[in-house]
Amino acid sequence: MTTTLALVGYYEAWYIQILKAVVIFAVGLQLVPVVLMAERKIMGRMQGRYGPNRVGPYGALQPLADILKLLTKEQFRPTTSVGFLFALAPMISILTAVAAFAIIPFGNVQHIGGERVGLYGVDVSIGPLYLFAFGAIAFYGIMLGGWSSGSKYSFLGAMRGAAQLISYEVSQGLALVGVIMTAQTLSLTGIVTAQKGMWYIVPQLGGFLIFLTASFAETNRAPFDLTEADAELVGGYNTEYGGGRFASYYFAEYLNVLVVSGIVTTVFLGGWLMPFGIHPPGWVDPIVVLFKMSLITFFFIWVRATLPRLRYDQLMSFGWKVLLPLATLNTLITAILVVVTH
């Protein structure tokens, strides 16, 4: 029985797929310490201080030192915790973040050494659905981590996280629907190629803003970082975590920022396409994508340095009373326009 569960746009020989996966994740995971460092440096500058500047030149080796410190620490577990889930939760978090990274297209199909290689992990024909599926599983990482810790702070953080993720995932999904309707495809490479004439940030500006705002909530970043509201919840769902497990949560958080930047780049900023009809050779594509991703990541950092954390009721009313109606409206208007223009 060969039921196709999901069509895959284009796939290569198995050895190329493995090679591709290694390359993408080698590059992708190297970006996390860079983002970490960039965040601390940029936020430092915005707050009139240097940021880390002791380890290595300009403090560039600080993330390495942090990771080494965390990984050499004892794997601590509170007696009230549920051992199995306590260990599993950070793994879920990091797994989903890495899995979501697989669908970000860094370029179109290229001819490398006589083989056709797509510069992406996998081009699934259900791109956004795949993303939201893993986004939904990612929230188990937070939820289980907070709950299995056996600590009230972790539990409160996890509960907030659950409510927040559920509320904002709806708006995030609806914001993408407009793009999907316009592009008439669910494949992320398809969405990029559909932006040949005009990037979707122009016709879908509303969707872009809604998606970006909801993404802040989805990645638990300021101003929606209620999950780990330091001032009131100690550290939120990861209060009881330390060492390598905490490092995984931390890693997953920053990888999620990268994933969201990648998705925004792909869906709204034209992916690997350059503006003004410039068609560079294929090897430039990943650089273009990484540049656009870094812009979005910078925006994330910038907003974190600017906006104060929302109160919980503000978060909920903003999600349900502002973002969701706006996203629905955006979808509705796009649907009408698509029908009228076709």
Added chain:
Amino acid sequence: MSETPAATLNVTAWSPGDDVIEVQRPPAPGAGHGAWRTFVETARGLKTTFGRITEGVNTISYPEEKVPVYPRFRGRHKLHRFEDTGLEKCVGCSLCAAACPADCIRVVAAENTPENRVSAGERYAAVYEINLSRCIFCGYCEVACPFDAITMGHDYELSDYDRMDLIFTKEMLLAEPLERTPLRNEGE
């Protein structure tokens, strides 16, 4: 400031004069104001933080850079000698020890003899110890001293690994201190 209600009530209204503070009003409710806050005020905030990037840092990287101390800064004590004769100014009167609220000064006096003349007075301090782990740097010893034999210096980098090392003896206090701290000039 409207003065009409006060005038009608025939009460002299208190005039705040020039000392009026503009109160930042809380945002008014409503969709228009909400949109204003969401977009315009957020954009204003983003502009502010972005502008900070080019403004430079206010950090003083402490071990490399130091804030200069003022001339009257009260740091580690110094004992003094007469410049011409080289004799110690301290005569072992223990007034500093009496004035010390933290009780951190220990003075044991001894008689000067013609063979062994240490100070200019009758007696000298055979033992002069300041326990700097107890000292509160109030400067009372300096005030109490009738001969200006003890003054507060400028050195504040006094941490050590052993408490015993923080008991400064007479020799250490008499020695020319390491000038580790920059001094702020007059009017600076």
